Amino acid sequence: MELALANSRPYGADAVPIAGKLPTVDIRAALPHAAPTLGGLMRLLVSTYRLSRGPGRLMPVEFLQHRLWDRELMLGDRARFVGLAAQGLFHRTTCDYGWRAVADDKLIAQATLSAAGIAAVPEITGVAHPTRGLDGAAALRSIDDVVVFLRDPSQYPLVAKPIDGVFSVGVIHAVSVDPASDTIRGVTGATVPIPAVAARILDYRGGYLIQRALLPPPELGRMSGGRLCTVRVLVLLTDAGPVIHRAALKIPIRVNEADNYWREGNRLGAIDLATGEVTRVMTGKATSLRRDPIHPDTGCAIEGVTVPDWNDLRSLVTRAAPLFPGIRTQSWDVAITDHGPILLELNWGGDLYLHQIAHGAGVLDDAYCSHLRTCGFQGRLPG
Numbered sequence: 001m002e003l004a005l006a007n008s009r010p011y012g013a014d015a016v017p018i019a020g021k022l023p024t025v026d027i028r029a030a031l032p033h034a035a036p037t038l039g040g041l042m043r044l045l046v047s048t049y050r051l052s053r054g055p056g057r058l059m060p061v062e063f064l065q066h067r068l069w070d071r072e073l074m075l076g077d078r079a080r081f082v083g084l085a086a087q088g089l090f091h092r093t094t095c096d097y098g099w100r101a102v103a104d105d106k107l108i109a110q111a112t113l114s115a116a117g118i119a120a121v122p123e124i125t126g127v128a129h130p131t132r133g134l135d136g137a138a139a140l141r142s143i144d145d146v147v148v149f150l151r152d153p154s155q156y157p158l159v160a161k162p163i164d165g166v167f168s169v170g171v172i173h174a175v176s177v178d179p180a181s182d183t184i185r186g187v188t189g190a191t192v193p194i195p196a197v198a199a200r201i202l203d204y205r206g207g208y209l210i211q212r213a214l215l216p217p218p219e220l221g222r223m224s225g226g227r228l229c230t231v232r233v234l235v236l237l238t239d240a241g242p243v244i245h246r247a248a249l250k251i252p253i254r255v256n257e258a259d260n261y262w263r264e265g266n267r268l269g270a271i272d273l274a275t276g277e278v279t280r281v282m283t284g285k286a287t288s289l290r291r292d293p294i295h296p297d298t299g300c301a302i303e304g305v306t307v308p309d310w311n312d313l314r315s316l317v318t319r320a321a322p323l324f325p326g327i328r329t330q331s332w333d334v335a336i337t338d339h340g341p342i343l344l345e346l347n348w349g350g351d352l353y354l355h356q357i358a359h360g361a362g363v364l365d366d367a368y369c370s371h372l373r374t375c376g377f378q379g380r381l382p383g
Contacts, residue, residue, distance in 0.1 A: 025064045025286045033287055034069035044069075047078075054079050055381050056364055057086035066356060067289040073282075073360055079382050080362030082352050091329055091349030094375040099326030103348040104164050106209055107134060113343060116323050120316055120342050122211040122335075125155060129163070129207030137209075146198035149210070150184060153177055157187075157213035164206040166347070171258050172197065173213065187227070188255055214337045217308045221338075223300040227252045228335055230259055230344060231271065231307060232354055234363075235321045235330040236371045242321035242330075244314060245367060247271040248358035249278055249307060250333075254297045261354055267292065269302055270358040276310025278303055282357050289357070313341040320346075328375055 035041045048060040058066075062083045068074050074081075082090070102108050110121050111134075126149050127133050128140035140146045149155060153176070160172040173187040183191040201208045215221070216228050229252070234245045249269035252259035261268045269278035281302045283292045293303035307313065317332050320343060324330065331350020335342040352363045369381045 025061050027061065027064060030064040030286050034064060037069040037071075051078060051081070052083075055086065055379065056080065056082040056362065057089075058083035059085070064286050066353075067286060070289075073289065073291065076361045077382065078362070080364040081356055082363050084353075087349070087352050089379070090372060090377065093372060093377045094328040095349050096326035099324060100348045102324060103327060103346045104166070106161070106163050106165075106345055107132065109346055112323055113320060116320075118316070118320055118343065120340065122159075122214065122342060122344065124209050124211050125158065126210035127163075127207065128160075128201050128210070132163075132207055134209075140201075140208075140210075143195075143198050143202055146201055147194055150174075150194045150198060151177060151179065151182070153179075155210070156184075158210055159213050160201060160208050160210045162204055162206050163209050170204065170208075172201075173257050175213070186257065188257060214335050214339075214342060216336060217338045219308060220305070220336055223295055223298060223302060223305060224251060225254060225295070225297040227254075228259070228337070231313065231334045231336060231341075232350070233313075233317050233332045233334060234350065234352070234355055235317060235332060236368070237321055237325065237328040237330060238371060239374065242318045243367070244273055244317065245371075246355040246359060246363070247273060248354050249302075249305075250354075251281070251295065251302060253295075261357070265296070267295070267302060268354060268358045269305075270360070271307060273314075276307040276313075278305045278307070280358075280360070282360075308336055309340050316341050316343065329371070 035044045038044045038047055048063045051058040051063060056079060058081050066074055066081060068078050113121050124134055124137045126138040126140050128146055130141060133139040138149055140149055156177055157175045162170045174184040175187055176185050182194050184194060184197060185191050214228055216224060220229060230250050231247055232250060233247045236243045236245050249271055250259040250261060251267040251269060253265045256263040256266055259266055267281050267283050269281045272279050280291055281293050284290055293301055295302055313334055317334065321330055324346060327348055329349050331347035333344040335344050355363055364382055366383060369383060372381060
């Protein structure tokens, strides 16, 4: 379980994803693979330098992270791939920073959705915070409150997460409680003493919320080994209304607490926006980045799967997006459940890297460039 990480925030004031720094890549291992495909080391250096100065500001380590030397995996114009530096600039152009708290604070975001009549949100059963609460949820103010809550078998399965958390850091996904040993069992099979979990939850100053765990629909559960998968949906809030730009399916493997792609072994699938079909599946990074259409735990094909209730998911996201007008580039996490799509959270801007890896193409296409210009971006763009 991720208890050891519960007190850490993965990025700072600039809100740059992936720990606020460039991704970690073994450059020495990657160069022998990359250089020959571009005609040698010098040409590789020239190419990566030009990309770092281009519209996407893609740093050399990001070139390697995306495996951009491999034309069988990464397609199209390399100049349309976006690095972290440009991503931060683009998000600050299209999103009001004052709205960041609305997206990051899961209680505020869910209250906004619920007030607008959107019922497709998780059931919050408890709020662990000195002062905050939610109607219908247990107010957990002390260690004893949390311990009593966690010892109640009727609360399981559950998911506990920091109210202001990102990247699933600090997430606790528990499937059952064992009264005899006073432990909870996580979705990965790990067991942790309840007092230790309670202390960790209460120690996090931003507070925790506890939700009823969601279950996948049978057709998706067979592929995923019973694990919940979510869709990351990139939405551009235009003057004509919300436009879904890209979508990717996040698929966890058995040993991981959550489905975030940064957890080693998880899969990421490109979704065809018209049909909801998963068209290709990726895992790894840099030299290990590869296409892998089969789920390693179940042996079931991921590629070719159609996301259940796809049209309902599209309608749900486009209905919710206008409720956050100060965030014109939105990244939604939507759970695919046995009760239809459920909105888990909204990300301010969000990580464009996921869509580039999944689809093998840079995000900076004509539609995204038009979105940036409409929002007032004055810099150089492709095309």
